Amino acid sequence: MTRPSTMPKGRSLLPTIDIESVGFDAGAHLLVKLALGRVAVGEVLRVRSQGEGWEGPLAAWCRSQGHAVDFDAAAGHIEARVTRGAVQAGRWRAAAVTGAIDPRADNAVLPQAEARWGLAARGATVEAGSPAFAFRLSRKDEVWADSAATLYAEAAAAQWNADTAIDWNTAFALPDEVEDAVVQVMTYMVENENAALVVPARFLGQLHPHFREVQALLAIQVADEARHIDVFTRRIALKGRQPGLSTAGGQTSLKTLVDEPDFSVAQFLLAVLGEGTFVSLLNFLNQHAPDPVTRQIARLAARDEARHVAFGMAHLGQSIAREPALLSRLGNAVEARYEHLAGTSGLNEEVFDALILLAAGGTRPADIAAGYGRVQGLLQDMARGREARLAKLGFKGEAAHRLASLHTRNFM
Structure with a gap:
């Protein structure tokens, strides 16, 4: 859930989410992910928690997704500041974009289909390291x-x-x-x-x-x-x-x-x-x-x-x-x-x-x-x-x- 910021007067207001006591192994990553989806690339999301030991799992998740994170305890409690990374950062770095789903779009059907796109839907983003499929008719x-x-x-x-x-x-x-x-x-x-x-x-x-x-x-x-x-x-x-x-x-x-x-x-x-x-x-x-x-x-x-x-x-x-x-x-x-x-x-x-x-x-x-x-x-x-x-x-x-x-x- 997202709550209004309660930062002291004079500090910049940032979008804030409180994951309460939800653990990262129990869905808290999804709460952060959804909140990040509402901010632009390069902007900061403040994350708070009422649980224990949440900082390490949050930091690890951010690294895997390509987001930067730092922690601040100046307000008397620990809060995280997550800077949203680029769309193809983290695990999606070097991912392949396979055209567009709308066949009317100029880039919908590409001249050459790559083997590493495999069975992905046209228009999907395919993670690097996906297996190559040997489709002979690929042009x-x-x-x-x-x-x-x-x-x-x-x-x-x-x-x-x-x-x-x-x-x-x-x-x-x-x-x-x-x-x-x-x-x-x-x-x-x-x-x-x-x-x-x-x-x-x-x-x-x-x-x-x-x-x-x-x-x-x-x-x-x-x-x-x-x-x-x-x-x-x-x-x-x-x-x-x-x-x-x-x-x-x-x-x-x-x-x-x-x-x-x-x-x-x-x-x-x-x-x-x-x-x-x-x-x-x-x-x-x-x-x-x-x-x-x-x-x-x-x-x-x-x-x-x-x-x-x-x-x-x-x-x-x-x-x-x-x-x-x-x-x-x-x-x-x-x-x-x-x-x-x-x-x-x-x-x-x-x-x-x-x-x-x-x-x-x-x-x-x-x-x-x-x-x-x-x-x-x-x-x-x-x-x-x-x-x-x-x-x-x-x-x-x-x-x-x-x-x-x-x-x-x-x-x-």
């Missing part, structure tokens, strides 16, 4: 997008519950060959979404928490993919089926994504090309799926995937504006991946046939011919979408067209 220009916070807020608001957003109890019955086609497509979707989960999850563990907006966005993307895997798997089992076929070519294609060590290149291959293409596929399924459950799943998953593409485009757009040479590196990554996969079978033939059957809506020759035409239209739509995104990033004319055509036949 803002490696990972940042100005829209990350907005995209995270949109993603958080748009989360959906698989139990309630999809009417699993809707009654429908499909011919066996059509149900088998749905199961094969869902099996294919699961393995691709496994890749789309693993890639951001791997980078998430390498990302310095200073870039918390990107960290949060990657985390919610992982949650999106986990939910997609769940609903695709539940659709497979809805009518008692087991999963369909997975090809070596498809697995090889996805392994190139999982193995890519560069964050920007991985975002390019996965989000801009792969997930962008998958948005077209999911919209196609929403239009042509033979049952309402599959249509609901496709519609909801497409909405999530579009946000993933938006982050990839935003990150790469800013990165290319800062480093135009990145375009060449991205183009080389597409060509290298194409060459690596040249000997593989590409899209699972069973998946291609399943898409034709779903788009056909029947098994008459005319139906199958129409379904085949619709799938060809899907492939063209995918290619146009990739080319448009490449052009938006800065690839010119024929380069955008050629790179779009080199994208893996496995879609992702």
Whole structure:
């Protein structure tokens, strides 16, 4: 508690606190600390006590906190005069300040996150001697997008519950060959979404928490993919089926994504090309799926995937504006991946046939011919979408067209 000064007339009035008989091992340090918080750096706080042996613990505490202290017994009793030290004195000398908590502040997100900041909140003051954490992605220009916070807020608001957003109890019955086609497509979707989960999850563990907006966005993307895997798997089992076929070519294609060590290149291959293409596929399924459950799943998953593409485009757009040479590196990554996969079978033939059957809506020759035409239209739509995104990033004319055509036949 703070009491008015009772110093004799003529002596300067100082802020005064009486800690009464509270010991420093029982909370008196907190009383002094709070009182010092109400005086400016360099000003003096008078401390009195009615206890015994309090001077030594007070002096030791002041030294640890960077405050000066002297004792005066001239008034017939001992009192301490504590001069408040600088904010980063004592144990906080050489502490690190880690930016600002407000992302709108100019110094909020710093260009380089230091290893010794560790897991501290951005804007916190980190005591010297804190352990260093080996976060590989520690530069803002490696990972940042100005829209990350907005995209995270949109993603958080748009989360959906698989139990309630999809009417699993809707009654429908499909011919066996059509149900088998749905199961094969869902099996294919699961393995691709496994890749789309693993890639951001791997980078998430390498990302310095200073870039918390990107960290949060990657985390919610992982949650999106986990939910997609769940609903695709539940659709497979809805009518008692087991999963369909997975090809070596498809697995090889996805392994190139999982193995890519560069964050920007991985975002390019996965989000801009792969997930962008998958948005077209999911919209196609929403239009042509033979049952309402599959249509609901496709519609909801497409909405999530579009946000993933938006982050990839935003990150790469800013990165290319800062480093135009990145375009060449991205183009080389597409060509290298194409060459690596040249000997593989590409899209699972069973998946291609399943898409034709779903788009056909029947098994008459005319139906199958129409379904085949619709799938060809899907492939063209995918290619146009990739080319448009490449052009938006800065690839010119024929380069955008050629790179779009080199994208893996496995879609992702």
